[in-house]
Amino acid sequence: MAKQSFDNGALVYEGDFHERCFYDISNNLLTAQFDGRGAVSKYAVVNKWDFIECYFNQMSVNGEPLDFYAPKRVVMTGRMQTAETTFGGAEIVVKQFADSATNALFTEFEVTAKEGDVRFENTVNFGLNITSWMKNFFSVRFTARNLMRLIFGTLCSEIKGHKKTEKRENMLVIRNTVIENFYFDFAVTGEAEALESNHLYINQFASSITVRKGETGRLRMVLSAGTKKDFSYCDVAECMENFDSSLAQAKEYIDKMPLPEKAESDFEKAYFRSLHNTAVSLYKEVGDFKGFIAGIVYQSPARTYYRDGYWTAISVLKDRPELVRNEVLTLAKGIDRDGKCPSAVKFNFRNWWGNHYDSPSFFAILLYDYVRLTGDKGILQERAGRNTVLESAVKVVEKLSEYADETGLLYKKGPYNRRDWCDNVFREGYVTYDEALYARALYALHKLLKESDPALSDRFFKRHKAVVKAINDILWDPELGYYVNYKNENYTEKNLSIDTVTTVLYGVATEERARSVLQNMERTLESKNNSLQKAGDFGVLSVYPFYKPDRSVVLKSSLPYYYHNGGDWPYLSAAYAYAKLMYGMEYQYPLTRWFEYNLAKGNFTPVEFFAPPHPDGSLLQGWSALGQLAYSYPEGDFFSDRDPAE
Numbered sequence: 001m002a003k004q005s006f007d008n009g010a011l012v013y014e015g016d017f018h019e020r021c022f023y024d025i026s027n028n029l030l031t032a033q034f035d036g037r038g039a040v041s042k043y044a045v046v047n048k049w050d051f052i053e054c055y056f057n058q059m060s061v062n063g064e065p066l067d068f069y070a071p072k073r074v075v076m077t078g079r080m081q082t083a084e085t086t087f088g089g090a091e092i093v094v095k096q097f098a099d100s101a102t103n104a105l106f107t108e109f110e111v112t113a114k115e116g117d118v119r120f121e122n123t124v125n126f127g128l129n130i131t132s133w134m135k136n137f138f139s140v141r142f143t144a145r146n147l148m149r150l151i152f153g154t155l156c157s158e159i160k161g162h163k164k165t166e167k168r169e170n171m172l173v174i175r176n177t178v179i180e181n182f183y184f185d186f187a188v189t190g191e192a193e194a195l196e197s198n199h200l201y202i203n204q205f206a207s208s209i210t211v212r213k214g215e216t217g218r219l220r221m222v223l224s225a226g227t228k229k230d231f232s233y234c235d236v237a238e239c240m241e242n243f244d245s246s247l248a249q250a251k252e253y254i255d256k257m258p259l260p261e262k263a264e265s266d267f268e269k270a271y272f273r274s275l276h277n278t279a280v281s282l283y284k285e286v287g288d289f290k291g292f293i294a295g296i297v298y299q300s301p302a303r304t305y306y307r308d309g310y311w312t313a314i315s316v317l318k319d320r321p322e323l324v325r326n327e328v329l330t331l332a333k334g335i336d337r338d339g340k341c342p343s344a345v346k347f348n349f350r351n352w353w354g355n356h357y358d359s360p361s362f363f364a365i366l367l368y369d370y371v372r373l374t375g376d377k378g379i380l381q382e383r384a385g386r387n388t389v390l391e392s393a394v395k396v397v398e399k400l401s402e403y404a405d406e407t408g409l410l411y412k413k414g415p416y417n418r419r420d421w422c423d424n425v426f427r428e429g430y431v432t433y434d435e436a437l438y439a440r441a442l443y444a445l446h447k448l449l450k451e452s453d454p455a456l457s458d459r460f461f462k463r464h465k466a467v468v469k470a471i472n473d474i475l476w477d478p479e480l481g482y483y484v485n486y487k488n489e490n491y492t493e494k495n496l497s498i499d500t501v502t503t504v505l506y507g508v509a510t511e512e513r514a515r516s517v518l519q520n521m522e523r524t525l526e527s528k529n530n531s532l533q534k535a536g537d538f539g540v541l542s543v544y545p546f547y548k549p550d551r552s553v554v555l556k557s558s559l560p561y562y563y564h565n566g567g568d569w570p571y572l573s574a575a576y577a578y579a580k581l582m583y584g585m586e587y588q589y590p591l592t593r594w595f596e597y598n599l600a601k602g603n604f605t606p607v608e609f610f611a612p613p614h615p616d617g618s619l620l621q622g623w624s625a626l627g628q629l630a631y632s633y634p635e636g637d638f639f640s641d642r643d644p645a646e
Contacts (some may be wrong), residue, residue, distance in 0.1 A: 006266035009259060009273040010077035011604055018068035019084055024296055024605045024620040025079040026281040029103040029232060029298040031620070034081040036074045038094045038122070039351035040105055043225060045232045045515075046284050046293070046302045049132040051184065051225045058123045059109070061088030076604055077270075078254035078277050089115030090211070099246040100253060103234040104224040106246055111219070113211040121208035122219060124186075128201065133182060147589060163202045165194050166237075173237050176201035181228040182626050190219045200564035228350075231286070258319045262631045271595055272631050279316045279625035283323050288333075289347040290326035295608060295621040302347040306331055306359035307421050310366045311571050311623035318632040321374045328370055331363055332384030332392045339399030343419070356418040357403070357412055360396035361437035367393050372641060380448065390448060394456075397441050407474060408466040409435050412486075422499065422564045424557030425547060429488025432475045436502035439467040447641075468508050481516040483509075485543070488614055493552070496524050497543045498572045504579040505639050511583075518580055523574075525569075526589060535561055535612040539568035539594040540576060542609075561611035569609045570594045574626035582636040593625055 002015030013021045013036065021036025033042035038057035044050050049405040059066040072085040080097035092108040111120045136180075166173040172192035176184045178201050192207035211217035222239040226232030282293050284302055291304035292312045300307075309331060313324040334345025341359035342351030367389060371377055380390040387395060403410045409430050416426050420434055432469065442464035444465075449457035475483045483500045485493040498521065504514040523529050524544050528537040533544065546560040547553045558565035577591035597608050606624035608617030629638055 006270040007075065008266070008635040009254075009257065009269040010075050011270050011274065011599070013074040013076070013604070015072065016068070017066065017070045017072045019072075021074045021076075021081075021083070022602065022604065022619075023074075023076045023081045025081070025098055026296065026620060027079060027098045028101045028283070028285055030098065030105075031299060032098065032105055033629055034096045036072070036081065036083050037114060038083065038107065038109070040096070040107075040223065042296075043105065043223070044296075044299065045103055045226045046299045048232065048300055050129045051132075051134070052128040053129040053131075055126040056124070060121045060123075061090050061092075062119050064088055067090075068502055075311040077273060078250065078257065079281065080250050080254065086114075088118065089113065090118045090120065090516040092120070095247075097247065097250040097327075099249040102239065102246060102500045103226055103232050104222050104236065104239045104246070105133070106239070106243060106250075107221040107223075108243075108247070109219040110216060111209065112216040113213045116213050118211045118213075119208060120211060120217070120219065121206060123195075123204070123206040124219075124221075125196065127203065128178060133179065150473050162200050163197060165202070168237065170172070171237065172205070172207070174202050174205060174436065175236075177228070178604070181230075183228050183233070184225045185223070185236045187222045187240040188238070190221070193534060196622065208404065244638070259630045260634075262634045267592075268631070269569070271592060272628060274595075274604075275606060275625040275628045276316065276319070277627070278620055279312050279622055280320060280323070280618065282312070283320075283326075285326075286347045289330055289345075289349070291330040292323070292327055292622050294344075294623070295618045297618040299334055301352075303350075303352050304330060305344040306341055306356070306362040307343075308623045310362040311575070311626045313366060314369055314638070315371055315623075315625045315628040315632075317369065321376075324366075324370050325374075325376065325379060328363075328367055328379060328389065329382060329384060332382075332387075332389050333367070335363070335384070335392055335396055337386075339395040341396050341400075343423075353419075356419045357400070357434045358437050360400040361434075361441035362392045364397050364441040364444045364448075366436070368448055371448065376621070380452075390452075393448065394445060397438075397445055400438065400441075407470045408463065409474065410438055415592075418554070422497075422557075424553060424555050424564045426552040426554065427486040427493070429486055430475060431486040432471065432483040433497065433499040434444060435467065435471050435475065435504055436500070436506055436508045439464055439508050440502070440506040442467060449616055471503065471508055472510075472513070476513065480520070482520045483517065489646075491551075493547070495545045495547065496520055496538065497542050498569075498576055501540070501572070501576045501579050504582070505575060507639070512614035518583060518585055520574075521576060522580075522585070528589065528593075533561075533566075537593075538597050538610075538612050539570075540573040540590045541566045541611075542569050542572060556614075559614065562614045563609060567611040567614070567617075568594050570606055570621075570624040571626045574624075574629065577627070578629050578636070578638070581630055581634075582639070584636075587630065591630055594634075 024033045030045050035041045039055045043052050066087050070085045070087050075082045083094045091112040097109045164175045172188050174186040177628050188207045190209045191206040194202045194205045196204040209217045209219050222236045223232040224236045263269045286583045293299050294308040313327045316364050317324050333349045340355045342354040343356045344352035382389045405411045442460050446457050446461040485497040503509045525541045557565040573590045577587040580587035605620040608621040610616040
């Protein structure tokens with residue numbers, strides 16, 4: 001039976017060789033997934049498409065196929081996965097990795113002959129995802145010019161040939177120009193030869209080495225795919241020549257990952273490093289665009305979300321403040337001229353789903369958190385288009401304030417308004433989550449303007465106090481003991497939503513009310529304590545009771561436990577855990593239960609959302625790294641920034 005353990009910050013899986021052990025990795029240019037058997041199960045480059053439809057890796061020793069039931073040990077950390085097994089008198093170690101900035105995937109087969117001479121062979125065959133290329137071409141890149149380039153590029157490829165092989169000293173180079181400028185190239189050492197090929201590309205090759213008894217031999221392979229003549233192109237032959245340098249870089253990345261004193265046990269070390277790696281490796285630079293993409297399914301087009309970016313950025317603010325600085329500047333450049341903030345900013349600084357209710361607040365809050373924790377006030381005067389960054393923060397919050405009514409609260413207009421993080425639920429009227437963020441944004445501007453414009457600072461502080469009072473007067477339910485989810489003239493959604501924990505984090509709730517909110521969340525949202533829900537002990541529900549049918553939910557959230565309708569979102573579980581830490585309550589369950597549960601399911605990188613009855617969200621999800629906060633700021637003081645006079 002398979003088992004899991006931890007080793008100095010690494011995740012360890014032990015089982016039969018046939019059992020796939022998917023591990024997602026990412027660097028500045030690519031995302032990929034290794035399967036624990038030597039194959040590459042996913043591969044994509046930022047702003048491009050999914051390259052691989054299928055990929056098979058076959059190993060043999062002295063002509064015998066590797067026993068699929070041979071025991072193996074798989075170690076996963078950083079951008080590297082290592083699988084170890086023994087077969088046919090040989091110890092085999094398969095090491096797969098990416099370095100920090102090269103668009104290439106590296107594989108090394110290390111073979112040690114124990115009982116006699118060994119002939120080791122590895123054969124690869126694969127299929128490419130042409131459908132994904134076509135979808136990307138017609139939905140993202142289709143223009144008359146690109147169409148002509150496709151036609152003439154394909155004709156030229158027919159004349160010159162789609163595929164080429166080149167034999168160098170102890171290296172076979174396979175170059176496939178599949179369609180247009182899309183390439184899919186390999187370099188492989190050992191006694192290598194190209195085998196089967198179809199009309200478009202060579203799709204099978206084999207390589208072998210002979211290892212004498214008592215010795216160790218290595219067979220290496222480099223894969224690179226992308227588009228020629230742009231940022232993604234990489235020469236696999238050069239990568240092979242620099243293989244040792246890339247391997248050293250991958251190891252150095254692991255060695256330099258921080259490990260706070262608070263992370264004491266092997267589990268906590270693996271938890272922290274898994275989260276840290278996720279956040280940092282999702283940071284991308286594409287020209288002037290520099291920021292955190294949300295996750296591996298959010299890279300084409302490359303974009304950074306105001307909300308995802310906020311929670312991801314503060315998770316690494318202590319260790320990588322320079323990345324957070326770049327995130328702030330990128331978000332600033334994506335603000336509309338009239339001050340509206342979209343859900344996300346694309347690589348070309350155009351908006352992605354414009355005018356969201358939480359995005360402006362997140363921008364102001366992130367700027368404030370960055371300045372107060374780094375002391376870097378210079379960012380305030382950096383230019384972002386026509387405005388400085390500080391002017392942009394003022395502008396977006398003032399634009400957001402246009403939605404405020406006579407109560408001082410924001411009013412989400414329209415029965416089908418779902419423009420905040422909870423975008424599968426129509427929440428019309430006063431939404432506690434959005435109001436608490438707005439209150440914090442007003443406070444952030446008060447603090448940021450205190451030196452440069454005291455009068456404006458005071459006005460923002462007065463508005464902040466008015467909003468805090470209105471939240472407590474209008475959205476607090478004394479009988480329930482928590483803030484309602486949302487409220488309008490016709491309906492009040494009284495279920496307990498985990499996103500209302502923002503009232504606790506940002507000091508909107510008094511201590512008495514904060515404790516009441518957290519105690520209710522403990523009883524109602526922590527699945528181990530909620531006997532009414534039937535999914536078992538899996539983590540923290542995002543909302544309970546579930547939304548009523550046909551009233552406000554749409555798409556995935558139409559179903560109980562799914563997405564915004566009760567699924568566990570690790571970033572919100574971590575935010576809730578930190579709120580409990582602030583008040584001296586037990587917080588380990590919401591902090592880590594989601595991680596334990598997903599490891600048991602074979603999800604070895606942080607998941608976006610999940611719940612037992614439904615499919616999981618994507619893996620290697622940036623804001624799911626927020627759990628680092630409890631280790632980086634273990635005193636519970638990350639949000640504690642008020643002056644005594646206030």
